[in-house]
Every structure is written in structure tokens, then in C-alpha cells.
Amino acid sequence: MEIISGFVTFAAELTNGDIPEWVKIAPRGRVTARDGRVFDVSPEALVDRFKSEGISIPVDLNHATILKAGRGEESPAYGWIEELEARPNGLYGRVKWLARGRAILAERSHPFLSPAFGATDEKGRTVWLHSVGLVATPALVMPALASAQTHKGAPTNMTNSKLAEALGLSPDVSESDIFAAVADLKAKASSTSNVISSASEAMEVLSAEVGKARRSRIEARVDQAIKAGTATPALRDFCITLADLDEGMFEQFCAKMGTPFAYLSTPAITNEQEARFLEQRPKETSVTMSTDAQRLAAQLGIDVKSIL
Structure with missing residues (x-):
């Protein structure tokens, strides 16, 4: 039997002397306890098992139904979980508190809830909630603001009310409406x-x-x-x-x-100068080359006639 305590604290909900009816029993998904144990909580699987059995789940003191009942010692219930509900942020239960349960909560001597899981499936997910204990020392620290609901459909606490206000919603909207608004904002x-x-x-x-x-x-x-x-x-x-x-x-x-x-970009002879030179040049001009010049041209392979 696996026991992990301290998922929920009622301190914030008891300031006005009210005893919460709907309480958060465990968060969704993988969680690690203070002692190092890891749990994979599947709220839907736990709800299905609860509905198939149709048996209320006891809320005891310090897990007496596990630690004492096996030895034949007294292990009375302080309340009965008569309904389970899977919500976006975890598993919730509606508790019918007995007189001794209300008294122990009023004293604040055991303000934390500790679920005891009895079985897991092939994927390692919890599938059976055996019982829930009121304890004084939590195994997993969670702030009081994530604790419980005084009635189904209402925000879990003051922080949820502030979150609803920040989202432009009514302070008394349900938690599902808050999640929907956050999802819309994310989109x-x-x-x-x-x-x-x-x-x-x-x-x-x-x-x-x-x-x-x-x-x-x-x-x-x-x-x-x-x-x-x-x-x-x-x-x-x-x-x-x-x-x-x-x-x-x-x-x-x-x-x-x-x-x-x-x-550098100005020609040495303008177009006008060139035109004037061509006009003044004699029609027939005889050009002669010296013998030495002709001999040099021949050595260089230049046809003298082609250039005269």
C-alpha cells in the first residue's frame, strides 16, 4: 500500500470556520514525495475504479485503516468520500465529514490530506484509491492556496479568485472556466x-x-x-x-x-579640332619612308604599302 501525504492543506479554507466539502486529493501526473518516491497519478483511472466498486472511501487519522486495522486496533473514519471527480489539475473528492472529522479540522492539529494508493496499472499509474488520511506532517509540500473547495464548482481559494479577476472573469467562476480562459489566452x-x-x-x-x-x-x-x-x-x-x-x-x-x-576623361583633341584638321588636310598627300625605316618595317613583318 503506497501512502503519500501532504497533497492538500486546509489552512486557507478554515479561516472562516468552514469545513470544505470538495477537497483536492492529489495532483495530476508524475509527482515526487519529500522522501523521493515518485507517483504517476491518473485521476480518470481512480474515478473509474471508484465508480465500478460503488464503495465510499474512508478518511481516517494518520492512515489508521492501513496501519492499525490490520492489527485489529480501532481505526474509525473521520469522514467518507462519496464522490470522486477528475479535474484538469488533479483528483478531487466530495467528503461527508463526521463530527470527529469536523472537530479535528477545527483544531488544526492534522491539516493535511494524505492519499493511500492500493494498486497501479501496467504503465505504473495509480488506479485505486484505498483511503485518505488526515496527517500533521506532509510528504509533499504544497501551498495552502491549492487546497480545497467549499462547494463544487467554486474557485478553490483566494488565489483562484484573483486569477479569475486578472482574466476578466467573475470571482466565483468554476475552476474549469479559469482553465478554459487560460487556454484561450495561450492560443x-x-x-x-x-x-x-x-x-x-x-x-x-x-x-x-x-x-x-x-x-x-x-x-x-x-x-x-x-x-x-x-x-x-x-x-x-x-x-x-x-x-x-x-x-x-x-x-x-x-x-x-x-x-x-x-x-583623364577629356580627349586631347576635341571633335571640333579633329573635324577642322580633316577639312584642312590636302586631298592627296604623298608620304615617303626612308630606306632605314623600310628595312626596319620589313624585319618586323609590316607591309609598308598597307599603312601609307
Whole structure:
């Protein structure tokens, strides 16, 4: 028989002298006790076993139904769990408290619940809730805010009320409504995340396109400066690097340099001068070469007649 105590504390629920009817017996899924034992709680499996047997589950003191009953000692019930319910955050039970149970809770001497699991399935999940004990020392520490419900359908505690308020819900909504609101908020957050991701990808593409356009503009501006005579072709890479770092600085460079290399792109003979020369040239011009020049041309394989 496996016993794990301290899943639930009633301290927060007893401030007004009320005895909770619905209590949280165990959380859902894998839990580790303070002594290192690991339990895999399946609320649905526990509820199915309870319904199939149709027997109320005793709430005893310090697991007396396990530790004392086997020795023939007295092990009275302090309450009876008459209904089990699987909820998103664990297993809950509706307890019919006996007078001695109400008295022990009022004294606060044993404020924690300790479920005793009697069997597990082939996957290691708990499938049988044997009993629940009121204990003073918990094996698993859980805050009081996760304790119990005073009636079915109400928030478990003050924290749930605050959570409901933060979600824009009525303070007295059920726990399932709170979980639904959280799930909806999570879905919206996921959708927003997808939108942000898509926008980020679009910005990356746009940034790349803007970068290409800027590079083309800078190269065109540098080529213009070279053509104007501000720089020579040998300085093209330098000018592109300067403009890429700071286009304003490159413009200042061009302004200070002026056009000292403009002559490189200016022909020595203008079109007008060439035209005038051709007009003034005699119609028939006789060109002769010296004997030495002709001999040199022959050695170089040049046809003198083709160039005269």
C-alpha cells in the first residue's frame, strides 16, 4: 500500500470556520514525495475504479485503516468520500465529514490530506484509491492556496479568485472556466507569436532588398564621381567603402576634392579640332619612308604599302 501525504492543506479554507466539502486529493501526473518516491497519478483511472466498486472511501487519522486495522486496533473514519471527480489539475473528492472529522479540522492539529494508493496499472499509474488520511506532517509540500473547495464548482481559494479577476472573469467562476480562459489566452498568444514570426521574416526579406538597393545607389554615385573627375577608377573600392559607412561623409569628400582628375576623361583633341584638321588636310598627300625605316618595317613583318 503506497501512502503519500501532504497533497492538500486546509489552512486557507478554515479561516472562516468552514469545513470544505470538495477537497483536492492529489495532483495530476508524475509527482515526487519529500522522501523521493515518485507517483504517476491518473485521476480518470481512480474515478473509474471508484465508480465500478460503488464503495465510499474512508478518511481516517494518520492512515489508521492501513496501519492499525490490520492489527485489529480501532481505526474509525473521520469522514467518507462519496464522490470522486477528475479535474484538469488533479483528483478531487466530495467528503461527508463526521463530527470527529469536523472537530479535528477545527483544531488544526492534522491539516493535511494524505492519499493511500492500493494498486497501479501496467504503465505504473495509480488506479485505486484505498483511503485518505488526515496527517500533521506532509510528504509533499504544497501551498495552502491549492487546497480545497467549499462547494463544487467554486474557485478553490483566494488565489483562484484573483486569477479569475486578472482574466476578466467573475470571482466565483468554476475552476474549469479559469482553465478554459487560460487556454484561450495561450492560443491567442501562440497566434500572436506566429504573426510576429511572419512579420520578422518579412522584415528580413525587406531589409535585404533595401540593402541591395542602397548598394546599387552607392555604386552609381561613386561611378558618377569618377566620371566627373573627383576620383580615379583605382579609388573606386575605397569610395564605395566610405559611402557605405557614411554617405554624408562621402559627399563631403567629393566636395573637398573637387574634380582634379577630370582631365583623364577629356580627349586631347576635341571633335571640333579633329573635324577642322580633316577639312584642312590636302586631298592627296604623298608620304615617303626612308630606306632605314623600310628595312626596319620589313624585319618586323609590316607591309609598308598597307599603312601609307
